[in-house]
Amino acid sequence: MALRGFNLFAFLVVNGVFLSRQSKEEVLLDMRSLGSELGWLTLPYENGWEIVQTVVNGSPLYTYSVCNVDSSDQDNWLRTTFIQRRSGASRVSVELQFVVRDCNTFGSSSVACKETFNLFLAEADADVGTNFRKGQFRKVATIAPDEITQGNVLKVNTETKTVGSLSKKGFYLAFQDMGACVALLSARVYYKTCPSTVQSLAVFPETVADSLREVEGVCVENAIGQATPRIYCSAEGDWVVPVGQCQCLPGYETTADSCQECKPGYFKSSVSLASCQVCPRNTKPSSAGATECQCEDGFFRSPSDPPTSPCSAPPSAPRDLTATTLSGEGRLLLSWSPPLVTGHRPDLTYSVACSICDGTACSTCGERIRFETDPAELRETNIIISDLDSHLNYTFTVEAHSGVSQFDPERASATVTAALDYTDPPKVTSIHLEKSGPTSLSLSWSLSRRPPAHISHRYELMYRRKEAEGERDVTTYTVRILDKSFVQITDLTPDTTYIFKVQALSPEGTPGSFSTEHEFHTSPLAEPQIQNSSTAVLGAVVGVAVILLAVLAFVVLRRRRLSSRGRRGAEDPYFSTDQLKPLQAYVDPHTYEDPNIAIQKFVTEIDPNAIAKHKVIGVGEFGEVFRGVMKTQGKGEVTVAIKTLKPGYSEKQRQDFLSEASIMGQFSHPNIIHLEGVVTKFKHAMIVTEYMENGALDTYLKDHDGEMSPYQLLGMLRGIAAGMKYLSDMSYVHRDLAARNVLVNSNLECKVSDFGLSRVLEDDAEGTYTTRGGKIPIRWTAPEAIAYRKFTSASDVWSFGIVMWEVMAFGERPYWDMSNHEVMKAINEAFRLPAPMDCPSAIYQLMLQCWQQDRAIRPRFADIVNILDKLLRSPESLKTIADFDPRVSIRLPSTSGGDGTMFRSVTEWLESIKMSQYKESFARAGITTMEQVLALRHEDIRNIGVRLPGHMKRIAYSILGLKDESSSLSVFAV
Structure with missing residues (x-):
């Protein structure tokens, strides 16, 4: 029937309400596109939904309407034909266009009028025809208009509902009217797909859009990937988050969404996304699809050269090799020019070899000479050689090397012969006293260079007695000619100083230059020797006493240092001598x-x-x-x-x-x-x-629930606190300190990580930071940071208190299943997390200090480190356990069912605390009633088969809570 006094559908057609759509949707049903009778069933057959036909552009258009607003107890149903569900489409969208008239326009006769109708759905594996039973349908939604038609201007509403988890071959839709004046203009059923696509050189097939779904792809032809390429198809039919990358094979390059072979004269040697390259220098032209370019004749690549490098010729011999004697005795400079042919290689080096020839045979110089730089891999074109002997012929050979030298059958070398022939004898550089007696002195001396083996030098020694002051200076020397570089002088006066100088003479008698004068003293006679011995003994005694006093002073200072260190306590590691300087401030x-x-x-x-x-x-x-x-x-x-x-x-x-x-x-x-x-x-x-082998701290603690002692956990907390003290000293605020952002290595050392939310402290009196927006981790964040979005090191201290709780509770979620709103409300009402089970009282008291409402009285990280160090030095302080109340330690629906009554079965109770995996264990143990559950003790739980410490605690907590009906109303209190 038509709406009262109003030709609705003519208005809709004339005013162009029905609009065309373009989308990525696969349509299963479109009411507007059907050009014939829809064949939908109505119940009741009369006085309910009725079909209205209107011709638009020569084509029939069918709509349904109902408007029984004057009669109460309306229950009018409209059912579609059977809608086939396509494979994989377990989630469909139903889009409705409809008009609802305002009930007030019908006056007082519309007491039972409504302004909504209901959408139902029933699945089936086959078309049931006219067998229409309301009991087969389940309600999907109540359809309410955004705009209600009051006058002659119709308000068309569009509503889309998504229906999921479809599993049968098809389904029906049904519309229930319970007294509204409504016209159903359009019903469209569709599902979305992610179209087939090529991304990152991987082909992904068309995929039905459901919840976020991972889809594997296949690399395009002539491409390969290290792992199977993947991408996600979103519920909206969009491809998102591609993972993995295909790359073109050697000889192929990326062109649009494919891999094309390299053109002739080009090559690509590796699996990559790079383009083909022109064949390098000194190579032969390549064919299409080449992976490398072959070297021309006479040119080579080193085994370590990549295929992309040019080919090069072996180097030729060094040029212009010369040997030049340097100032100073026994030194020579060997220099040369680079080869004419270098091959343009960066690895050109030189090696220098030395040999000594005597006319009949040659031998290597070995250690008889010294190269001042390594002669094996020289980059420079010169080298200095020292410790050379005069009157010897040295032959030096210099070779040029590069990465392709092994391909040259001839050695690229140059040779020069050099001889150092000094006509002047060597200089005496110093004189040494070997032995002193009352009437004799034994002396030796050093030369500026070693004399050749076949040349023997003689020496002229001159000495005189040193006169005392006031005596006439006698310059007459005693002269001795010697064949050796040592001598013993006798017939000297006891306890007297003598002056010596020496010069070398050549075989022909040519003198060299004298050494500087040296003074030596003869020993006194016997009586002075005894007196001198007594003095020496006295000196030795005094020396021993000094040593003993030094040792005693060291011990005293050491004890004072240890005592001082004990007084400084936990701050010592941060005030060592190399860390007394202030830390450099962090730069944003x-x-x-x-x-x-x-x-x-x-x-x-x-x-x-x-x-x-x-x-x-x-x-x-x-x-x-x-x-x-x-x-x-x-x-x-x-x-x-x-x-x-x-x-x-x-x-x-x-x-x-x-x-x-x-x-x-x-x-x-x-x-x-x-x-x-x-x-x-x-x-x-x-x-x-x-790399941190044990991953995130919260996960590690959950996996090792109950396996570590409070002392071990305290050591982990000390490491975290030390890291946060360091950040605080650098004027740095972390903002997201939580156990999930602390990593653990194989030595159970904890390290603070994840600086994605971190920011620097502003340079103001408050030392605060105002965030630029973004999410705040409510359960770990201080109240002032939540309320005013201002962060300080004090707010990090609050977060550290939550981390302490996480650690002592072995990774339990702070505030359990409370919502963020409930958490904020509880904190503002002065409630705090309770002590975890078996938590030492000293540690829990430190948590409460970190959770002070006034940030000014919270401890600093330096104070926290000091407190934790004191606790670690006194393990007995951890024996006192904080009070534990099971009623506030776990917030699970463990005391009653959803209606406020005690659980009706053991299974229901186990499911409520997420321990349903033990249903069979309880049944085998004969625990079938809640009364038996209440009687269980700790050892009974273990005997049932519950072995994991965390599971045992969860079940034990719940049983304790069951014994107190008020536990369901408990809140978190200090």
């Missing part, structure tokens, strides 16, 4: 106009060839995280964690990705995650950090 990389400057200033660039990714260990905001290795000098391969930037990133995403590295690069502390460096000069940017 966001203050740089060009973020790349911050990267260059604070971060080490790593050669991408030194990085190898092995296994995916996680997914970050910007891409995947790998465990891999990094090649280093001196350490070999080091295991590292590698954060990657997914393909298709924007420049802003790249800068945001690298900003964390600019922050980490400024930190150096054993309890802060260490940044190895970044890879930025490569298409795929990477952040490389040390």
Whole structure:
């Protein structure tokens, strides 16, 4: 029937309400597109929904309406025909266009009038025809209009509902009217697909859009990937978050969405996204699809040269080799010019060999001479040689080498012969006293160079007695000619000083130059010797006494230092002599106009060839995280964690990705995650950090629930506090300190990480930071930071208190299942988390200090480190356990069912505390009623088969809570 006094459908057609659509949707039913009777069933057959036909542009258009507003108890149904569900489409959308008239326009007769109708759905594996039973349908939604038609201007509403988890071959839709004046203009049923696509050189098939679905792809022809390429099809039919990258095979380059073979004269040697390159110098022209270009005749590549390098000829011999005697005795400069043919290689080096020839045979010089630089791999074209003997013939051979020298059958060398023939005898450089007696002195002397083996020098020794002051200076010397470089002078006066000088003479008698004068003293006679011995004994006694006093002073100072260190306590590690200087303040990389400057200033660039990714260990905001290795000098391969930037990133995403590295690069502390460096000069940017074998702290604690003592947990907390003290000393606020952002290595050392939310303290009196927006981790954040979005080191202290609770509770979620709103309300009402089970009282008291409402009276991180050190030095202080109340320690629906009554079965209770895996264990043990559950003791739970400490605690807590009906109303209180 038509709406009262109004030709609705003519109005709709005339005013163009029905609009065409273009989308990625696969339509299963479209009421408007059907050009014949719809065949929909109505119930009741009369006085309910009725079909109205209107001709538009020569085609019939069918709509349904109902308007029984004057009669109460309306129950009018309209059912569609059978809608086939296509394979994979488990989720469909139902789009409705309808008009609803305002009930007030019908006056007082419309008491039972409504302004909504209901949408139902029933699944079936086959068409049931006219067998229409309302009981087969389940309600999908109540359809309410956004706009209600009151006058002659009709308000058309569009409503879309999504129906999921469809599993049968098809389904029916039904519309229930319970007294509204409504016209159903259009009903369209469709599902979305992600169309087939090629991304990152991988082909992905058309995929039905459901919830977020991972789809595997196949590399295009002539491409390969390290791992199977993947992408996600969203519920909206969009491809998002591609993972993995296909790359063209050697001999092929990327062209649009395919890999094309290299043109003749070009080549590509590796699997990559790079373009083909022109064949390098001294190579033969290549054919199409070449992976390398062969060298021309006479030209070669070194085995270490990549295929992209040009070919080169072996070097020719060095030119213009000369030997020049240098000032100073026994030194020679060997110099030469580079070869005419170098091959244009960067690895051209030279080697120098020396031999001595005597006319009949030659032998190597060996250690008889000294090269002042390594003669094996010279880059320079000269070398200095010393310790050469005069009157010998030396032959020096210089060879040129490069990476392709092994392909040259002839050695590229040059040879020169040099001889050092000194006509002057060597100079005596010093005279030594070997032995002293009352009437004799034994002397020897050194020469400026070794004399040749076949030449014997003689020496002229001159000496005289040194006269005392006032005596006439007698310059008459005693002269002796000697064949050796040592002598014993006798017939001297006891206790007397003599002056000596020596010069060398050539075989022909030519004198050299005298040495400087040296003074030596003869010994006194016997009586002075005894007196001297007594003096020596006395000196020895005094010396021993001095040594004993020094040892005693050292012991006293050592004890004072240890005593002082004991008084300083926990702060000692931060005030060693090399750390007394104040830490350099942290610099916010966001203050740089060009973020790349911050990267260059604070971060080490790593050669991408030194990085190898092995296994995916996680997914970050910007891409995947790998465990891999990094090649280093001196350490070999080091295991590292590698954060990657997914393909298709924007420049802003790249800068945001690298900003964390600019922050980490400024930190150096054993309890802060260490940044190895970044890879930025490569298409795929990477952040490389040390690898923490045990992963995130919260996960590690959950996996080892109950396996560590409070003392071990305290040691882990001390490491975290030390890292946060370091950050605080650098005027730095973390803002997201939580157990999930602390990493654990194989030695159970904890290191603070994840600086994505971190910011620097502003330089003002309050030392606060106002955030620029974004999400706040409510459960870990101080109340002033939540309320005013201002962060300080004091707010980090609050977060550290929550971390302490997480650690002592073995990774339990803070505030359990409370909503964020409930958490904020509880904190503002002065409620705090209770002590975890078996938590030492001293540790819980420190937590409460960290959770002071007034941030000014919270402890500093320096105070926290000091307190934790004192507790570690006194393990007995951990024996006192904080009061534990099971009613406030776990917030699960463990005391009653949903209606406020005690649980009706053991199964229902176990499911409520998420321990349903033990249903069979309880049944086998004969525990079938809640009364039996209440009687269980700790050892009974273990005997049932519950072995994991965390599961035992959860079940035990719940049983304790069941014994107190008021536990369901408990809140978290100090």
